[in-house]
Amino acid sequence: MNLTLFHMINGLAGHNIFLDKIMTFIAVYSPILYGMLMLVQWFIGGDKGKKTSMNAFFAAIIALGLNLIISTVYFEPRPFVHHKVNLLVKHPADASFPSDHASGGSALSFTELMYDKSIGSIMMVLTLLLLFARIYVGVHYPLDVIAGFIIGFISSKILRGLEGILSPVEGYIIKIWHKIFA
Template identity: 40%
Template structure:
């Protein structure tokens, strides 16, 4: 069933150069887009926004560590290794489950959603689109993306629930950054975002 759904989604590729280009762009540059969004919130946001960026970053890292641990105990070959698949772009024949791209995108998105619905929902939608693009280009099965969603939700919830553990580090990093910026510019950094 996993492969059948994969074929249905990936089968949409190679029919529209425009859609293929969009999906390739998303699959290759989503993580860069997330980094730029977080950077913008960090640079132009307020203290709360900077803290949210750090929590989202820590959540993304934790989720990717969980992905790595999963690959140590369970290895799923990529669709183009196990089947005849004409990928839109090349990829290494490493573990397919879960999708690191999708996990990184969704973990950051879900962490942000717990703290800011206004920014979180668009990021979650973009994260789901990232996962869809990974199937479209032929790099992942639907279950790989579903596994990423589960990892992201669980890790996002746990880090939100136990954020008190990270709070001293997050507060310290933001306080040091804002003190440095205040010293350099002479202006307070707690802007509205």
């Protein structure tokens, strides 16, 4: 099922140059898009925006940490290692499961949705496109990105549970920011 669904999605690649370029852009540059949204939030969202940006960043760190643990215990080769694929981007043949892009993006999105529905909604749409794009360009199986999405969700919940510990740290960072740029 995982391979069949992969071939269905990846089979769309290479037939429409416009769609290929969009999917490649999303698959490769989504972390920059998330970062830009968080910077806008940092600069125009007041202290609440700064705190939300930091929370989302911390959730993404948790997600990527969980991925590191999982990928050292379970190694799944990338689709292009053992199968004929329409590979649209160069990628090392490292662990495919779970997807770091999907985990980080969904951690950011779910956390943003908890604190800022407008930016969170934009990020969630980007994340859903990202999940599809990573399969489309040939670097992940569907279960890789689904696992990443779930890990991102769990990471946002872990972050929520750590609010009491992180809030003073975030307050201190915001205080320093105001001292430097006030």
